[in-house]
Structure formats: structure tokens, C-alpha cells
Amino acid sequence: MAAENLAQGPCDIRVTLLGTGVPTPVMERFGPSTLVEAGGEILLFDAGRGVLQRLFQLQTPLKAVRSVFLTHLHSDHVVGIPVLWLTRWLVGRPEVPLRVWGPLGTKALMAHLEQAYQGDIRIRRDEEGLPPQGVIVVVEEITEGVVYEHNGVKVTAFEVDHYPIQPAFGYRIDYAGRSVVLSGDTRFNENLIRFAQGVDVLVHEVIAADLQRARASDPERAERVLMCTGKVYYDLLPEAEKLGAQRPAIIRLEQLYTFPWGELRQVLPRYRRAKELVWVQEEPLNMGAWRYLEAKLRELVSELESEGHSMAIRYVGRPERASPAEGYPAAHAAEQSRIIREALEFKGASSAPATMTKAGQG
Ligand SMILES: [Zn+2]
Numbered sequence: 301m302a303a304e305n306l307a308q309g310p311c312d313i314r315v316t317l318l319g320t321g322v323p324t325p326v327m328e329r330f331g332p333s334t335l336v337e338a339g340g341e342i343l344l345f346d347a348g349r350g351v352l353q354r355l356f357q358l359q360t361p362l363k364a365v366r367s368v369f370l371t372h373l374h375s376d377h378v379v380g381i382p383v384l385w386l387t388r389w390l391v392g393r394p395e396v397p398l399r400v401w402g403p404l405g406t407k408a409l410m411a412h413l414e415q416a417y418q419g420d421i422r423i424r425r426d427e428e429g430l431p432p433q434g435v436i437v438v439v440e441e442i443t444e445g446v447v448y449e450h451n452g453v454k455v456t457a458f459e460v461d462h463y464p465i466q467p468a469f470g471y472r473i474d475y476a477g478r479s480v481v482l483s484g485d486t487r488f489n490e491n492l493i494r495f496a497q498g499v500d501v502l503v504h505e506v507i508a509a510d511l512q513r514a515r516a517s518d519p520e521r522a523e524r525v526l527m528c529t530g531k532v533y534y535d536l537l538p539e540a541e542k543l544g545a546q547r548p549a550i551i552r553l554e555q556l557y558t559f560p561w562g563e564l565r566q567v568l569p570r571y572r573r574a575k576e577l578v579w580v581q582e583e584p585l586n587m588g589a590w591r592y593l594e595a596k597l598r599e600l601v602s603e604l605e606s607e608g609h610s611m612a613i614r615y616v617g618r619p620e621r622a623s624p625a626e627g628y629p630a631a632h633a634a635e636q637s638r639i640i641r642e643a644l645e646f647k648g649a650s651s652a653p654a655t656m657t658k659a660g661q662g
Contacts, residue, residue, distance in 0.1 A: 313338040313478045315501060318354035322507055323376045324562055330354060331376045334482055334503060338475035339451040344368045344384075345471055345482050351380035352387055363392030367448065369455065370402030371484030372468035373409060382413050389434045390424065397436035401447050401457070403467045407439045442469070452476060458495040460486035470495065506554070519570035522549035525611075526643055527597070528580040529553045529589055536580060539640050548644065549574070556589055559596050568600055569609070577601060578614045580643040582636065584621035616643045 321329030331348020448455035462468035581588035
């Protein structure tokens with residue numbers, strides 16, 4: 301995503317998303333990093349891949365970047381640190397250290413980076429005359445609470461749930477009656493809700509986690525792959541679990557636009573035994589995502605076909621309708637359970653074109 305300003309004004313906090321990507325290396329989204337500017341302070345939260353290019357794009361003077369706050373130490377959030385730290389020194393020639401706040405482990409991370417680059421640092425400092433202060437890193441390992449207060453800008457760290465990464469932090473930045481909360485990587489978390497009370501802007505991490513979950517399930521065994529988006533996933537999941545070893549794989553697409561070609565091209569071939577790809581939706585044929593997705597899914601399947609793996613495609617959902625609702629709650633429930641039932645039934649490996657299944661009563 302291109303750098304994007306969420307808020308700006310003469311006395312406000314300015315937030316720029318420098319990177320919103322996941323570990324997959326794509327050109328459109330660099331790694332996680334957010335720039336917060338307020339009261340003359342330039343604060344960087346996380347330093348993922350591409351952070352330096354984004355700062356350059358914004359024409360942020362590297363010399364002025366002095367404060368980096370880390371939400372947690374997953375590599376995609378910190379892998380930009382060495383390039384930021386050393387290029388800041390080389391190009392910006394700062395005479396003050398870089399300050400880094402982060403969870404337990406941040407000191408070790410930075411000490412090891414210094415060790416890794418000691419040859420380069422020594423030459424540039426001793427032979428090329430770069431200011432020795434500028435390469436020093438001052439690290440503070442934090443716990444929940446106010447971690448920074450300067451020029452009226454207050455940064456508060458709070459714990460979030462990113463198990464098994466512990467601790468992982470979100471940050472709240474307050475300035476002149478305005479506030480921003482950065483969730484960091486988290487799942488549903490009461491502490492985030494507490495710290496985000498009354499906030500002007502909440503930047504919340506979201507990931508296509510279900511592609512990841514699909515990856516984690518046992519792809520070798522699944523004979524069918526169900527794909528869906530949204531709430532129907534939670535209807536399918538418990539029913540699918542009841543099938544035990546016959547359980548189909550379920551991939552929930554969180555992101556439809558832009559279509560996750562790269563991730564699906566990685567994930568689908570792993571279901572070597574799968575004979576069927578079923579798109580499941582609650583919406584009528586003319587309203588859900590199927591019309592948008594059909595050609596794309598067919599393209600993915602024909603790519604697999606060319607590698608000797610044939611998979612049929614099936615659509616399960618409501619038939620074409622003038623309105624998305626069934627009208628009567630009982631009819632809606634019956635139709636919903638039909639969709640779940642049909643999605644979980646194996647129809648054989650016929651490569652018949654996807655046809656909408658017949659509607660139940662309602
Ligand atoms: Zn993470």
C-alpha cells in the first residue's frame with residue numbers, strides 16, 4: 301500500500317501507514333511500520349521490510365528519526381531495523397543515538413545486530429569519520445505503562461494477545477487532546493479495547509489468518525477443499541469437525557480485493573489428494589462473491605490441472621434471488637442448514653461445471 305495519511309492538520313497527530321504487509325514478499329505492501337508525527341516528534345512504530353523506502357518516499361529526514369517503538373519481535377516487524385539504523389547513520393549523519401523501545405529480548409536483538417555489523421561500523425566510524433554518537437543504540441525494554449513523554453507527546457504501551465509471542469504490545473499516542481491507538485498484532489483482546497477508549501484513530505491489525513490456518517491443517521489428507529468468506533466459516537467449522545478424518549479443509553478468504561493469487565498459488569497445490577474445490581456462500585448466486593471469484597478459482601484450478609492435479613469446482617449457496625433475505629426466520633434457518641449440509645457432502649470427482657444447487661423450501 302502506498303503511504304497513506306490518516307489524519308493531518310496543524311495541531312493534530314499525523315499517522316502514516318508505511319507498511320501493512322504480511323511476511324509474503326509482495327510489491328504492493330511492505331512490512332509493518334507506522335509513522336506517527338506530533339508536536340515536532342517523529343515516532344516510528346515497528347520497522348518491517350521497506351521502512352526506509354517509505355520514509356524516503358515521504359521525504360522524512362533520516363536524521364530526525366530517533367525513536368523506534370517495537371510492538372513485538374516477530375521478524376517481519378523488525379527486519380527493517382538494521383537498514384534503518386545504519387542508513388540513518390550513513391546518510392543522515394546524526395549526532396544522537398537511535399532509541400529503541402521494545403519487549404524483553406529487544407536488548408539482545410540490538411546487541412546482536414551491532415555485533416553482526418561491527419566490521420562496517422568500525423570502518424565507517426574510524427576510517428570514514430561518521431559521527432560515533434550516531435550509531436549508538438539506546439534500548440529500553442518496556443512493560444505496560446507510559447514509556448515516553450516529550451514535547452507534550454505521550455506514548456503508552458499496553459499488552460495485547462499475540463500468543464505465543466509474549467509479551468506483545470500495542471501503543472497509544474496522546475497529544476494535545478488527540479489520540480491514536482496502534483493495536484500491533486493481536487487477536488480479540490479486552491486490554492486493547494480498554495486502552496482504545498475514546499481514541500480518535502484506531503489502527504487495527506488484520507490478516508488473512510485463515511489462509512494461514514489452512515496451511516497449518518493437514519493438507520495431505522484432505523480430499524476436499526471448501527472456500528468461503530465471512531461468517532459462514534463459523535457455521536461450517538463445527539460441522540466439519542464432526543467428520544473427523546473425513547473433514548474437508550476449509551479456507552476462509554478474508555481478503556477478496558485484491559485477490560490473494562500469491563497465497564492461494566502456494567496453498568492449493570498442497571492439497572494433493574483434493575478432488576473438489578467448493579465455494580460456499582450464504583448469499584444468493586447473484587449477490588455473493590461467487591460471480592467475482594468464479595473465473596479466478598477456475599484459473600487456479602486449471603493451473604493445477606496443467607501440473608497433473610485435477611479438481612472439480614462446485615458452488616454451494618442460495619440460488620438467484622431478488623432479495624438477500626429469506627423473509628421468514630424458519631425458512632432462513634432451513635436454507636442455511638441445507639447450505640452447510642451440501643457443502644460438506646462429497647459429490648464425487650466429476651468435473652461438471654459448477655452448478656447452483658437446488659433451493660430448499662423458503
Ligand atoms: Zn506478529
